[in-house]
Amino acid sequence: MSDNLVLEAKSVSKFFGTITALQNVDLHLNKGEVLGVVGDNGAGKSTLMKVLSGLYKPSEGSLFFDQEKVTLNSPRDSQNLGLEMVYQDLALAGNLPIGDNIFLGREPTRKVGPFNFLDHKKRKQLTEEHLSKLKINVKSADQKVEELSGGQRQAVAIARATAFNAKIVLMDEPTAALAVKEVGKVLDLILNLKKLGVSVIVISHRMDDIFTVCDRVMALFQGTNFAESELKNTSRDEVIGWIMGKKD
């Protein structure tokens, strides 16, 4: 197991003034593993994700990427280490096509004399390759994001997060805003990432999500580690109990 460890947080605490958001929280994630993080509102799930992605600095504790201790000063640092966050509000520009969104800020260019111009052909080709690798079906890479359904948008957000060989993807409530028939497609996509060797952390309130895609589930309660188990050794009722702070 230890060779497979891609991400580890050791006794991480985060204080906001007198409020303790996280207290000595441990987390570890293996290569190609899908970890579910559950907990009630205010349990510290989102804070923990923001610490992992470098948006917040932990007050105490340390982070390890590929078993090496790191200090993250911004989300840029974690991106450079291969960690990408899929934001809950999706962070897509609806007026731009799918390909433009996936490569926003990292557009492929070609040099013409002293100038760098966008390489539209290459972007389209890379987009199509990437979408088909993730088995995401859309009419065309040139379709505008605002014309897509909620599930397709979520898929584009995930495609964006993984376009540059991310090793770890964090997802905050990836199915929360979706129609029922679209949830399955996003869950399939997460399983696809797993097959490609990407490690995923999923925050979700929906037990269906957790029990469809996760290998392991951990529960936070009032900012502390409350319980953790391989998925096969637990049940929905038990996990729901953890969220409410009940343990047998």
Added chain:
Amino acid sequence: MDHGEKRLMDKNQESLFVRLIPFFERYGILLLILIMIAVLHLLQPDVFLSWRNVTNIFKQVSWQSMLALGVFMVIVTAGIDLSVGSIIMLSLMGLAIASKAGMPWYVVMLVAPAIGFLCGMFNGIGITLLRMPHPFIMTLGTLYIFRGIGNLISGGVPITGFAEQIRVIGNGKIKLDVFFGEGAREYIPTSLILMIVIFFIFWVFLNHTRIGKWIYAIGGNPGAARAAGINVDRILIVVYTLCGFLAGIGGLILAGRTNSAYPNAGLQSELDAIAAVIIGGASFFGGRGTVLGVFAGVMIMGILRNGLNLMNVSVFWQQVLIGSIIILAVYIDVLRRQLATRT
């Protein structure tokens, strides 16, 4: 014909209709221009399409189109620049004073774009670094400030008479003796060539460079742009600076055209610029619009004014008509979007 067959045919007809929507979306406005030209040609067969009148239209729109192009980029970021009319006046006054002070013509020529550049940068810095709640407020402020400064440095009186080299930009003529024979009266205005070149450069900039793409992204969702690591404030400063720079170029063209800097130069031209951008199909909420659309919007305003003048329609009716066209153009856009989302 059974029911299923009928439905199939409906679907086919609809898909033809749907396929036509993008065509109209892209070229509908050019169609409108062609219709306007045809109607005006029928009404004024001898005058409207004459060489002299057509070049007149282009000379008139050339300086206005610079303002519209700058304001267009600002509107794409979901911003607004109300100060361009004052920037054109201030840069014109600066040019006139430099000219009067006896500076060489090539320095004088640089003064107007340089002043525009600085004014635009001032707007951009105010909007981003001073965290003004909306660009409307910052540029409303500078609308007064820039015109005030223009009047302060000139003493509020017109300054006339510029060197011939300066006037070439706005008033120059490229003779077409080669085509029409020795001493022909047909010519192409220099300002038309300048306008085409500048529009082409900005078309390349907006469609084929990363910064251009980011300008659209900021208009679509500034949060997404930030999450993608784009320095939104820096891009906004670039956009407002370019907008001011283009207004400065407009000042240079106007200097050549009128051979004079006057206190009312560019008065309310910021509103004409916004109108042209909106008629050209850009969304006031940002992220949408094309350079070709801006060009079309400017031409529609120019052709309309020219045509109404030729037919001796009063200026007051022109105001009513232009206002109506703005509302109509946006309403057609609303309808079109409804159609597009319905399918």
